[in-house]
Amino acid sequence: MPGDHDAQYASPWAGANFLPMSTQENSRWERRTWPELRRLAVEVPEAGIHLQKALVYRNAKDLDVRCGGGLSEDLFAPEPWYSTFFPDYRKVPASELPPGTAYGHEFGSVCINTAIYLAWLVGQCRKLGVVIKRASLSHISEAASLHYAHEHDAAPANPSSKDDIIVVNATGLLACQLGGVMDKAVQPARAQVVVVRNDSPAMYSISSTDNDPPEELVYSMTRAVGGGTILGGTYDKGNWDPAPDPAIAQRIMQRIVAKFPQIAPRVDALDVVRHAVGLRPYRDGGVRLDKELVDGVWVVHNYGHAGWGFQGSYGTAERVVELVGDITGRTAGAPHHSARL
Numbered sequence: 001m002p003g004d005h006d007a008q009y010a011s012p013w014a015g016a017n018f019l020p021m022s023t024q025e026n027s028r029w030e031r032r033t034w035p036e037l038r039r040l041a042v043e044v045p046e047a048g049i050h051l052q053k054a055l056v057y058r059n060a061k062d063l064d065v066r067c068g069g070g071l072s073e074d075l076f077a078p079e080p081w082y083s084t085f086f087p088d089y090r091k092v093p094a095s096e097l098p099p100g101t102a103y104g105h106e107f108g109s110v111c112i113n114t115a116i117y118l119a120w121l122v123g124q125c126r127k128l129g130v131v132i133k134r135a136s137l138s139h140i141s142e143a144a145s146l147h148y149a150h151e152h153d154a155a156p157a158n159p160s161s162k163d164d165i166i167v168v169n170a171t172g173l174l175a176c177q178l179g180g181v182m183d184k185a186v187q188p189a190r191a192q193v194v195v196v197r198n199d200s201p202a203m204y205s206i207s208s209t210d211n212d213p214p215e216e217l218v219y220s221m222t223r224a225v226g227g228g229t230i231l232g233g234t235y236d237k238g239n240w241d242p243a244p245d246p247a248i249a250q251r252i253m254q255r256i257v258a259k260f261p262q263i264a265p266r267v268d269a270l271d272v273v274r275h276a277v278g279l280r281p282y283r284d285g286g287v288r289l290d291k292e293l294v295d296g297v298w299v300v301h302n303y304g305h306a307g308w309g310f311q312g313s314y315g316t317a318e319r320v321v322e323l324v325g326d327i328t329g330r331t332a333g334a335p336h337h338s339a340r341l
């Protein structure tokens, strides 16, 4: 739950910003999410999201090779699909590019303070009558019997039978260990970051490091409402280690001050809040968004968002509503009991 800090619960560790990572064909989730995140940034200050300019640079050294440290090739493409998506997109003029950069993209984005936003989401759920319980499940079908419809006194709406219950499986990384799911395509993409008090004037992202391993990245973003600046990072598939590695932390900070001295001129001028690790829920083949009958209970799966879970959240949730509508035969979005893990 928000307030907990386990590496396997990815959401609190996220930056989190909106940098399109999908291919154009798979961009529905991001396209459908952007308007809502922008609206929250502009109209709902208590959600903990603000507008921030994004600058995405392609390192000249990686023009002929894979880039993005596993995060996204498409983000760093020379003519990205999102150039026509953001109304304020512009190609960065050569005179403004940092040394060693082949080209760059600039657009207005958002940065989320997850400590505030996740708690705000819980509040929105409470306001809508959602009953929240803490439990560790060994099998997905257990979720159905935890539903409040089985506790008549606590039920804020008319109790339904188990046949009417639909489970939405949003278990992220641990979908690989959950009975009834056991998805072997899911593994961690370990993210190590440094959180500092220094401001990042924009959200910077570079396609590759100059000499460090390909799983290491260069990015920064300043969270809304005093959430500090996140310096990244790594994208290390298969690595479950929740402990920050001091050598990696040094490399993250050295790259940042070398590339973006406007954040801090030297490593010792970085004012560190904490070193942290979160495990992104990576899935071979991409996010799982489908429906399945497990032991007689309908389950709608929505997990495996890797490094784009916030920026694809409203889009994928919209698909969940459609899938629930398919099961019930009702119009998508019609009221129905559901349980979220």
Ligand SMILES: Cc1cc2nc3c(=O)[nH]c(=O)nc-3n(C[C@H](O)[C@H](O)[C@H](O)COP(=O)(O)OP(=O)(O)OC[C@H]3O[C@@H](n4cnc5c(N)ncnc54)[C@H](O)[C@@H]3O)c2cc1C
Pocket: 001, 008, 009, 010, 011, 012, 013, 014, 015, 016, 017, 018, 019, 135, 136, 137, 138, 170, 171, 172, 173, 174, 175, 178, 191, 192, 193, 277, 278, 279, 280, 281, 302, 303, 304, 305, 306, 307, 308, 309, 310, 311, 312, 341
């Ligand atoms: C450092 C870092 C930076 C990131 N930056 C960004 C960014 O800038 N933009 C962006 O969009 N995304 C970003 N991400 C990715 C994003 O955080 C994830 O995609 C997203 O948080 C996944 O959300 P989720 O709800 O699917 O998974 P999680 O947040 O991991 O939640 C899964 C939940 O399921 C619960 N659960 C699992 N198994 C069980 C069980 N058996 N019983 C009970 N409960 C269970 C867990 O306890 C947890 O509460 C970043 C991630 C990291 C780590």
